[in-house]
Amino acid sequence: MNPVHADFFAGGAGEERTLKANTDAYARRRIIPRVLRGTGPRDLRTTVCGTDLSMPVLIAPTAFHLLAHPAGETGTAAGAAAAGTAMVVSMAATQPIEQIATAGATLWFQLYPQPDTAFQDALIGRVTKAGVKALVVTVDSPVLGHRRRDLRNGFTDLPDGLACANMDGRDIVMDAALGWPHIDRLRAATGLPLILKGILHPADAALAVEHGADAIIVSNHGGRQLDGAIATLDALPAVLGATGGRIPVLIDGGIRTGTDVLVALALGATAVLVGRPVIRGLAAGGAHGVRETLETLRAQLDHGLALAGAQRPADLTPDLIT
Ligand SMILES: Cc1cc2nc3c(=O)[nH]c(=O)nc-3n(C[C@H](O)[C@H](O)[C@H](O)COP(=O)(O)O)c2cc1C
Ligand SMILES: CCCCCCC(=O)C(=O)O
Secondary structure, three states, rough: OHHHHHHHHHOOOEEEOHHHHHHHHHHHHOEEEOOOOOOOOOOOEEOOOEEEEOOOEEEEEOOOOOHHOOHHHHHHHHHHHOOOOOEEEEOOOOOEEEEEEEEOEEEEEEEEOOOHHHHHHHHHHHHHHHOOOOOOOOOOOOOOOOOHHHHHHHOOOOOOOOOOOOOOOOOOOOOOOOHHHHHHHHHHHHHHHHEEEEEEOOHHHHHHHOOOEEEEEEEEEEOOOOOOOOOHHHHHHHHHHOOOOOOOOEEEOOOOHHHHHHHHHOOOOOOEOOOOHHHHHHHHHHHHHHHHHHHOOOHHHHHHHHHHOOOOOOHOOOEEEE
């Protein structure tokens, strides 16, 4: 991969402390396995917001897949379809949603709320028509994070010939005026499940429930927005306390192995999303590479469940983690 693009995919904001904190939080946890619980065969299937998944692992929305591989987002979607899981398509996807949908994966669509609400409504209509099953609204980006690698590399725009293919020639606006009324408007604008991505504070998790979110994603945008923000795994318990089981709570950031998935599930997440590992799979081998990445996570999770004394994700409980 072009090293400038590799830096875009790998990098975080500021000193990259939060980027590192996400993976460190998993490295700090240890599993206290149970034994003699008859764990085989395992069943990893999960349903989230009406979407059936072969395992509780989804593909996080990430921008610009054509920079990673000529198959682009359609290749990523084909990998998701082969693995029986869902892909969240970024608003900054470099291929049209109709083309990505031809891969046959279950798709959710990620949206940065746009001040041009007529365009936003049209886009929601377009992705709904293309068959997406949920809207993921990213709420942690009133402004773009300060990404030093990109600034140093002068990476400020897509190369000629590439564009955010679902924006009809518009730029994506990150809107610092964003507030809960924008979420209320989106809630009224769609019958699709509405999932808020980028929640870290328990008070915001409670507000998300009050404003009709169907699920939330505990996320710090993979350490790309506020450097110094809490690691997502460390934020999870308080968020779960605030939501009190009323809606599913998903998590992303720093998940690199199946045992990381196990830890997040045991601490109460309904499912996880992975970002950079999928991009690396795509870059290395297109759709096949994405599938391999997901199948590796599945095999590791399955193996971890067996060794920790669980037959299915629902058997995992917080007492298994220290
Ligand atoms: C290269 C890159 C692009 C991203 N683009 C988006 C995006 O367009 N929309 C969004 O909501 N999040 C975006 N994210 C954040 C991811 O959805 C996710 O929160 C993060 O990657 C999870 O961390 P991980 O990469 O450690 O798995 C992006 C992350 C990366 C690494
Ligand atoms: C101004 C829009 C750029 C797309 C941002 C994609 C993204 O979220 C990222 O983390 O990168």
